[in-house]
Amino acid sequence: MRVxxxxxxxxxxxxxxxxxxxxxxxxxxxxxxxxxxxxxxAAGITDEAFAEAGAELSSDAISADLVLQVGPPAVxxxxxxxxxxxxxxxxxxxxxxxxLARLVDKSMTxxxxxxxxxxxxxxxxxxxxxxxxxxxxxxxxxxxxxxPRILPMMVTAAGTIPPSKALILGVGVAGLQAIxxxxxxxxxxxxxxxxxxxxxxxxxxGARFISAPTAEADEGGYAREVxxxxxxxxxxxxxxxxADADLIVTTAQIPGRPAPLLxxxxxVASMRPGxxxxxxxxxxxxxxxxxxPDETVTVGGVHIHGPTNLAAGxxxxxxxxxxxxxxxxxxxxxxxxxxFSLDLEDEIMGGTTVVHNGEVRHPRSLALWEAGx
Ligand code: NAD
Numbered sequence: 001m002r003v004x005x006x007x008x009x010x011x012x013x014x015x016x017x018x019x020x021x022x023x024x025x026x027x028x029x030x031x032x033x034x035x036x037x038x039x040x041x042a043a044g045i046t047d048e049a050f051a052e053a054g055a056e057l058s059s060d061a062i063s064a065d066l067v068l069q070v071g072p073p074a075v076x077x078x079x080x081x082x083x084x085x086x087x088x089x090x091x092x093x094x095x096x097x098x099x100l101a102r103l104v105d106k107s108m109t110x111x112x113x114x115x116x117x118x119x120x121x122x123x124x125x126x127x128x129x130x131x132x133x134x135x136x137x138x139x140x141x142x143x144x145x146x147x148p149r150i151l152p153m154m155v156t157a158a159g160t161i162p163p164s165k166a167l168i169l170g171v172g173v174a175g176l177q178a179i180x181x182x183x184x185x186x187x188x189x190x191x192x193x194x195x196x197x198x199x200x201x202x203x204x205x206g207a208r209f210i211s212a213p214t215a216e217a218d219e220g221g222y223a224r225e226v227x228x229x230x231x232x233x234x235x236x237x238x239x240x241x242x243a244d245a246d247l248i249v250t251t252a253q254i255p256g257r258p259a260p261l262l263x264x265x266x267x268v269a270s271m272r273p274g275x276x277x278x279x280x281x282x283x284x285x286x287x288x289x290x291x292x293p294d295e296t297v298t299v300g301g302v303h304i305h306g307p308t309n310l311a312a313g314x315x316x317x318x319x320x321x322x323x324x325x326x327x328x329x330x331x332x333x334x335x336x337x338x339x340f341s342l343d344l345e346d347e348i349m350g351g352t353t354v355v356h357n358g359e360v361r362h363p364r365s366l367a368l369w370e371a372g373x
Pocket of ligand 1: 118119120122123126128129132169170171172173174175192193194195217220221222223224226251252253254255260262
């Protein structure tokens, strides 16, 4: 069983799918690991550190039986993998039909971390959560670094600086960490999410929950798309808090749908010059009107960041957690003889295997597949 760990090809991606500790774990399972030279460099992990942990360093890591990657990969990267191989990592399996098509053409098997069930049992494998948590932290630091103000209150001989006002919209995994980080840095924090149960979570972190429309989550724990009237009432309730904020971090997402619009251009125009918005949903349509993926735009003196890969900005810790997520997942598929065997009847492995030997099998991937190009 040869397991390859590749150097990520996407510009700006600094994470890696294995760290020395997880190489050692796989060696203990009898798996032979091959790491592409330089794969860990941007995350601060040298080739020597991988070699000491027991990995072979070779540029043909991508032709292994099982490829560990961060991703999502360009189709050309999948082309480099061998037919019939298994690939794991972010694969955008519910949105990117071109990736599915390549996996099918090459009779491959794909374990997509986006498809790992969000259950208590699978918590240690939940890469969406481990990376969103770090991204929420990084979003506050990004925003704070581009503000003309500090976050905490400061009483000095030269006068008192009042705390900055931070507003966090969307309180899932990333939003909770953004609240906690902004609170730790001393900001006065307000937050809002459409899901009813988030009020208690916001208040338990010492932030204030904004009174705006809430609704029950769907059976998967996710928010549903809202009607136009609800959206209008959200905008009305949020407007005064937006106008008064020094820093806004938006994280609202609806899986498989465009992100909800929470901050309109009119609301941006009401903000003070120098205020900063970090729209973490910029890559899926944006929560903020006018945000641009991976760019910073300035409108009326308000800086709007649209980062799409904040976890890559803290690559050492992001890789450490992500590599651990993959190990927890793969442990369920290792066999005692040093092999790899997928039990598709298993709730976690069956749910995560979006393509098996070239056959698309996850219901959401299947819907995308059958919709055609
Ligand atoms: P996400 O990234 O899909 O969305 C971020 C937040 O945006 C969510 O809290 C959502 O309610 C909110 N949102 C969506 N539409 C909105 C709107 N119109 N207005 C305001 N807010 C809006 O969410 P996530 O961080 O992946 O978490 C989703 C759910 O999964 C949560 O219930 C979370 O607690 C749950 N979860 C469970 C586990 C587990 O049990 N192992 C692990 C992780 C997450």
